[in-house]
Amino acid sequence: MSNGFDADVIVSGGGPVGQTLALALDQGGASVLLVDASKPSETLAPSFDGRAFAIAFSSFRMWRALGLADALEPVAQPIRQIMVTDGEVAGPGRRGGPSPLHLHFDGAELGEDGEPLGLMLEARHVRAALDAAVRAQSSIRMIQPMSVAGIERDAVSVTATLADGRRLRAPLLVGADGRRSFVRNATGVRTIGWDYPVTAIVATIQHELSHEGVAHEYFLPNGPFAILPLTGERSNIVWAEPRAAAEALLKMPEADFLAELRLRFGDFLGALSLEGPRFGYPLSLQLAERMIDARVALAGDAAHGIHPLAGQGLNLGLKDCAALAECVCDAMAVGLDAGDVSALERYQRWRRFDNVSMALGMEFFDKMFSNSITPLRAARRIGLAAVNAAGPARRFFMKYAGGAAGDLPKLLKGESLAA
Ligand SMILES: Cc1cc2nc3c(=O)[nH]c(=O)nc-3n(C[C@H](O)[C@H](O)[C@H](O)COP(=O)(O)OP(=O)(O)OC[C@H]3O[C@@H](n4cnc5c(N)ncnc54)[C@H](O)[C@@H]3O)c2cc1C
Numbered sequence: 001m002s003n004g005f006d007a008d009v010i011v012s013g014g015g016p017v018g019q020t021l022a023l024a025l026d027q028g029g030a031s032v033l034l035v036d037a038s039k040p041s042e043t044l045a046p047s048f049d050g051r052a053f054a055i056a057f058s059s060f061r062m063w064r065a066l067g068l069a070d071a072l073e074p075v076a077q078p079i080r081q082i083m084v085t086d087g088e089v090a091g092p093g094r095r096g097g098p099s100p101l102h103l104h105f106d107g108a109e110l111g112e113d114g115e116p117l118g119l120m121l122e123a124r125h126v127r128a129a130l131d132a133a134v135r136a137q138s139s140i141r142m143i144q145p146m147s148v149a150g151i152e153r154d155a156v157s158v159t160a161t162l163a164d165g166r167r168l169r170a171p172l173l174v175g176a177d178g179r180r181s182f183v184r185n186a187t188g189v190r191t192i193g194w195d196y197p198v199t200a201i202v203a204t205i206q207h208e209l210s211h212e213g214v215a216h217e218y219f220l221p222n223g224p225f226a227i228l229p230l231t232g233e234r235s236n237i238v239w240a241e242p243r244a245a246a247e248a249l250l251k252m253p254e255a256d257f258l259a260e261l262r263l264r265f266g267d268f269l270g271a272l273s274l275e276g277p278r279f280g281y282p283l284s285l286q287l288a289e290r291m292i293d294a295r296v297a298l299a300g301d302a303a304h305g306i307h308p309l310a311g312q313g314l315n316l317g318l319k320d321c322a323a324l325a326e327c328v329c330d331a332m333a334v335g336l337d338a339g340d341v342s343a344l345e346r347y348q349r350w351r352r353f354d355n356v357s358m359a360l361g362m363e364f365f366d367k368m369f370s371n372s373i374t375p376l377r378a379a380r381r382i383g384l385a386a387v388n389a390a391g392p393a394r395r396f397f398m399k400y401a402g403g404a405a406g407d408l409p410k411l412l413k414g415e416s417l418a419a
Contacts, residue, residue: 007033008338010170012148013177017300017317019130023066028329028417032140037147049123050202050279052236054311057115059318061414071129077231078116080213151186158295172339174297181302187293193286198223199246201239202279208270224309250280292344306359322409323350
């Protein structure tokens with residue numbers, strides 16, 4: 001690097017967003033320094049994160065273009081159909097499971113060369129594949145475990161001070177350091193948001209019968225309950241309950257937990273058992289007031305932490321990666337530096353509206369569905385059935401959820417950034 005720079009871009013945070021961004025920038029010809037605070041021996045352990053991600057087909061196109069398909073496809077479960085229903089908890093006179101008025105998305109209607117609606121990938125597999133891909137790229141320097149602990153800026157550069165005192169200088173620093181982003185806070189970018197009074201219980205369930213690649217989302221009075229298909233006869237559940245109830249469900253003996261689970265899950269997949277531990281994730285909404293500052297960009301949860309009810313949080317972060325890498329590499333191709341204000345403003349214009357509208361859309365769905373007020377319940381059931389009856393509306397939702405609507409960056413179309 002010339003001008004005393006250590007890299008074109010320093011990425012703080014090596015979660016799924018930071019690692020994907022590092023690979024994308026590297027493909028586009030930018031030199032990258034990736035700093036991550038976590039210990040790989042902990043984050044790569046199977047007991048670290050019980051989540052599974054619903055990855056939109058456009059996000060997967062990007063991972064394919066970055067060379068990750070061989071590692072991810074064997075462990076991915078295609079989502080063939082999605083059933084959204086106003087659910088019921090079983091009880092006297094009630095049978096549990098979905099109501100007859102529902103919304104049904106079928107991948108076969110999309111006509112995208114047989115692409116599924118999305119893929120279910122367990123977080124542990126995503127971490128392992130990204131980690132291996134980054135380490136295989138000798139041009140990406142990874143410093144881990146290490147935190148970015150200080151930031152100074154001048155007109156042409158940003159200097160990140162690491163926790164061990166080392167100082168790294170580049171034209172651009174990206175904060176991909178999650179919801180409590182140090183980079184965001186240190187640059188004075190404020191957030192708006194609030195806690196949801198619920199915790200998401202996440203667990204992997206084994207069941208007797210095949211899920212046939214169908215994902216289910218029930219809207220229960222306490223919050224959404226999702227059944228997401230994994231490889232084999234397994235599904236990942238994301239079950240939102242008020243904080244105290246969730247705590248109790250996380251701690252209760254397995255047999256009691258399974259009895260509670262069956263009341264919501266229903267019996268359509270036969271006998272159920274737990275695979276591995278239960279995990280709890282308190283939910284909150286958090287939106288950064290802007291995605292850029294001088295010589296700094298924010299990506300992923302550092303910029304937007306949303307309700308996981310439609311499984312879009314990481315997908316938004318991956319779209320950020322595709323757009324930011326393209327803006328930075330295009331700027332460098334015409335002789336500008338990686339942190340030029342024109343590149344950063346183009347990035348923010350490209351991503352801000354989508355991120356805010358998705359966050360508010362999830363907010364609307366959560367408020368609309370997480371209650372049992374009778375007229376509202378009737379209205380939303382009719383609403384679901386109406387969208388279900390209207391083919392174009394249904395296809396629009398599928399394209400939007402698949403991340404294929406609007407002006408797509410090259411990587412989300414499956415194109416490489418390599419010159
Ligand atoms: C229950 C649940 C289910 C979900 N399901 C889905 C789904 O189906 N689909 C989907 O798209 N999304 C889903 N999400 C959202 C998704 O998990 C997040 O959007 C995603 O993990 C964010 O990734 P990230 O890389 O931005 O942040 P993180 O994963 O939080 O990574 C941040 C990284 O930064 C590092 N770091 C922090 N501070 C520093 C520092 N000072 N210096 C250096 N490094 C630092 C951390 O060690 C970490 O490695 C779900 C979320 C929840 C809670």
